Amino acid sequence: xxxxxxxxxxxxxxxxxxxxxxxxxxxxxxxxxxxxxxxxxxxxxxxxxxxxxxxxxxxxxxxxxxxxxxxxxxxxxxxxxxxxxxxxxxxxxxxxxxxxxxxxxxxxxxxxxxxxxxxxxxxxxxxxxxxxxxxxxxxxxxxxxxxxxxxxxxxxxxxxxxxxxxxxxxxxxxxxxxxxxxxxxxxxxxxxxxxxxxxxxxxxxxxxxxxxxxxxxxxxxxxxxxxxxxxxxxxxxxxxxxxxxxxxxxxxxx
Amino acid sequence: xxxxxxxxxxxxxxxxxxxxxxxxxxxxxxxxxxxxxxxxxxxxxxxxxxxxxxxxxxxxxxxxxxxxxxxxxxxxxxxxxxxxxxxxxxxxxxxxxxxxxxxxxxxxxxxxxxxxxx
Ligand code: SF4
Ligand code: SF4
Ligand code: FES
Numbered sequence: 441x442x443x444x445x446x447x448x449x450x451x452x453x454x455x456x457x458x459x460x461x462x463x464x465x466x467x468x469x470x471x472x473x474x475x476x477x478x479x480x481x482x483x484x485x486x487x488x489x490x491x492x493x494x495x496x497x498x499x500x501x502x503x504x505x506x507x508x509x510x511x512x513x514x515x516x517x518x519x520x521x522x523x524x525x526x527x528x529x530x531x532x533x534x535x536x537x538x539x540x541x542x543x544x545x546x547x548x549x550x551x552x553x554x555x556x557x558x559x560x561x562x563x564x565x566x567x568x569x570x571x572x573x574x575x576x577x578x579x580x581x582x583x584x585x586x587x588x589x590x591x592x593x594x595x596x597x598x599x600x601x602x603x604x605x606x607x608x609x610x611x612x613x614x615x616x617x618x619x620x621x622x623x624x625x626x627x628x629x630x631x632x633x634x635x636x637x638x639x640x641x642x643x644x645x646x647x648x649x650x651x652x653x654x655x656x657x658x659x660x661x662x663x664x665x666x667x668x669x670x671x672x673x674x675x676x677x678x679x680x681x682x683x684x685x686x687x688x689x690x691x692x693x694x
Numbered sequence: 695x696x697x698x699x700x701x702x703x704x705x706x707x708x709x710x711x712x713x714x715x716x717x718x719x720x721x722x723x724x725x726x727x728x729x730x731x732x733x734x735x736x737x738x739x740x741x742x743x744x745x746x747x748x749x750x751x752x753x754x755x756x757x758x759x760x761x762x763x764x765x766x767x768x769x770x771x772x773x774x775x776x777x778x779x780x781x782x783x784x785x786x787x788x789x790x791x792x793x794x795x796x797x798x799x800x801x802x803x804x805x806x807x808x809x810x811x812x
Contacts, residue, residue: 612770645698652696684702 455527457485459497460539463548469537482515482522482530486538486550499550506664509598512605513550514539519605521598521664542605557601560617565643566624569636579633591630594623594672596665603659603669615648619659619669622650626672629679629690637690641680650676700762707759714752741804749802753794761787 454476458469472489483501490497501511506524513522515530516537527536544552561567572579581588603619604610610618617625625644628634644650653673660668683689725735739745765783768774774782 647697649698651698651701680698681702
């Protein structure tokens with residue numbers, strides 16, 4: 441959820457920040473004192489620690505404006521995009537606890553290995569299957585086409601893996617493709633230019649597929665861009681069931 | 695750990711169960727309100743193909759539905775190896791079929807039902 445207008449700053453002078461340190465499966469929390477600043481974000485806090493307390497602290501970010509999806513961490517046990525999460529919004533007492541994203545292997549400190557997350561995008565066939573070439577006509581798609589609207593609802597994904605970290609089904613079943621990859625698959629399934637809807641439906645029907653989703657919606661609750669992967673997954677469930685019962689796969693654009 | 699065909703089978707068995715549940719409730723209300731005795735009820739159900747099919751399909755749908763659901767729950771909540779989960783759930787399905795089948799026969803079979811002790 442994007443942070444709303446900043447609340448008034450607290451009187452507090454400093455924060456007690458517990459930061460996860462370690463690599464692989466090993467590690468523990470280390471505590472830092474960080475001065476309180478106006479409009480301070482969690483990423484500001486982590487950056488302050490690295491610049492003033494411990495240059496060895498490892499973390500990842502790029503854009504600082506909620507575009508690139510690289511800065512997600514667990515903040516007080518909840519997944520957040522740290523560059524756009526104000527301290528005010530998540531502070532309980534004067535203590536913050538910052539850890540690497542859940543459900544992914546830790547490389548070092550706050551940096552996770554995102555490979556399993558992106559490998560699953562490929563496993564979900566969440567990639568374009570084109571058939572058109574440079575001589576083909578443009579695909580004419582009206583803005584109010586229902587498939588276009590379905591596709592549009594998922595395209596603002598920034599690949600931050602916040603939803604992946606929020607998903608208990610991923611935690612319990614390491615094969616589960618997860619909300620972001622499945623949402624991308626649904627987006628492509630609805631893209632009139634994608635020519636292999638059957639490959640997508642096959643890919644999302646395996647043992648780690650969309651049918652594992654419990655539809656409890658943690659992904660939609662935590663997605664910082666207010667996307668709703670749960671609804672996309674429900675769409676995939678409907679499409680696979682329809683193909684099973686009627687043999688009809690991808691609907692042709694209306 | 696869901697197999698898509700099992701997922702569909704579970705949904706289809708649920709679809710079959712919906713009208714049967716309502717039918718069953720309606721029958722229960724009717725029987726209780728009319729104060730039917732056990733003998734009167736058995737007099738109507740025994741030898742009836744209709745009741746045999748009604749409760750027979752109910753038992754099959756319940757057994758399939760429950761076994762698939764338990765398979766998912768057990769595989770998500772325990773570390774049991776999948777092979778063992780499958781064996782356990784096949785056994786649960788067989789047990790439900792056996793118990794339910796025995797009850798259906800007792801109620802719908804004319805005379806002494808095979809394998810049912812009175
Ligand atoms: S709704 Fe589905 S994908 Fe989203 S968090 Fe829950 S189980 Fe995961
Ligand atoms: S769906 Fe939302 S939470 Fe998940 S990766 Fe995309 S932007 Fe991040
Ligand atoms: S740094 Fe790019 S989204 Fe946070």
